[in-house]
Amino acid sequence: MQQVPYGSVDRDKPLLRVPFTWLAVITVCLPLLGLIACVVLALLYHYNDATYTHCEVANYLPSISAAIRLTPERYIWRFSIGLHSAPRFLVAAAYLSFYRGRFPRRLTEQLLSGLTFLLALSENVGLLLLTYVSSTETYSVHKSGFIMFIGSSLFHMLCTCKLWSMIAKYSLSAEEMMSYRQKRLLFLFNGCFCLLALYFYRRHNSYCEAGIYTLFAVFEYLVVLSNMAFHMTAYWDFGGGVRHVNVRSQMRIHLYFFNGA
Numbered sequence: 001m002q003q004v005p006y007g008s009v010d011r012d013k014p015l016l017r018v019p020f021t022w023l024a025v026i027t028v029c030l031p032l033l034g035l036i037a038c039v040v041l042a043l044l045y046h047y048n049d050a051t052y053t054h055c056e057v058a059n060y061l062p063s064i065s066a067a068i069r070l071t072p073e074r075y076i077w078r079f080s081i082g083l084h085s086a087p088r089f090l091v092a093a094a095y096l097s098f099y100r101g102r103f104p105r106r107l108t109e110q111l112l113s114g115l116t117f118l119l120a121l122s123e124n125v126g127l128l129l130l131t132y133v134s135s136t137e138t139y140s141v142h143k144s145g146f147i148m149f150i151g152s153s154l155f156h157m158l159c160t161c162k163l164w165s166m167i168a169k170y171s172l173s174a175e176e177m178m179s180y181r182q183k184r185l186l187f188l189f190n191g192c193f194c195l196l197a198l199y200f201y202r203r204h205n206s207y208c209e210a211g212i213y214t215l216f217a218v219f220e221y222l223v224v225l226s227n228m229a230f231h232m233t234a235y236w237d238f239g240g241g242v243r244h245v246n247v248r249s250q251m252r253i254h255l256y257f258f259n260g261a
Contacts (some may be wrong), residue, residue, distance in 0.1 A: 024234040027087040034080025034230055035221075038073040039198055046070045055208035061217040065142065065222065069134040081131040085124055092120035095160075098237070102167055116159040117229070123152035126222035141174055150194065153227050157187040160230075186233070190226040193219050 042050035042062045050070060058205035068077040129145030134194035164180045164256035172180060204212040 021235050028228050028232045030080045030084040034077050038067040038077050042067040052215050056075045057208050058210035060213045061215045063217045067089045069136050086126045119152050119156035173238040182233050186226050186230040193222040
């Protein structure tokens, strides 16, 4: 291995340059492909176990928790989320820097951007918790992770939309305006899907009607998919702002911001 003096300029040259838009797409595609694989495998090879309900009524789709607790589905999901979580922390830090750059002297916006950053971290930690502790292992921990993920996700979306409404008062590029509109729409969709999933979950537990748990599973999928789509709007946010992520020696990651193309 070539030895480079500690103070050498070459030491700080990037080892790998990754377009941020690629990072955003890959980060979202990992859990998306993992979820699709888990649901398909559960339906093909573990249909009875995956669709079983406590009151044994007809059900045609597995919930996400049911799909990811089986084998090998659980390992596929854990592998996908394990790779997905690290870039999520990186993206959260990038957004914090982005918001602080937009509001350098405004205390309220600075505090809101800090809260949004903490909610992004909490959402990611909740996702890791519900992923690596399955419902059949320690249900209370899995449930706490799920609640942490959903709650943090909704409040993160709300705070993000509020920040972008403040940014919109000044100026937005065409890409940023597209992102802002998509964020608002996806937040509304996600909130509606959460309420519908909760309704069908409680209805199933109260009345044990055939097919109701299937509707819960459908809206649970839509909650997760709309959450993924919301995070995918980073593609527009940083398309012309953060051009590359540079991985340097000493295993450090740096984001470079530009004011233009």
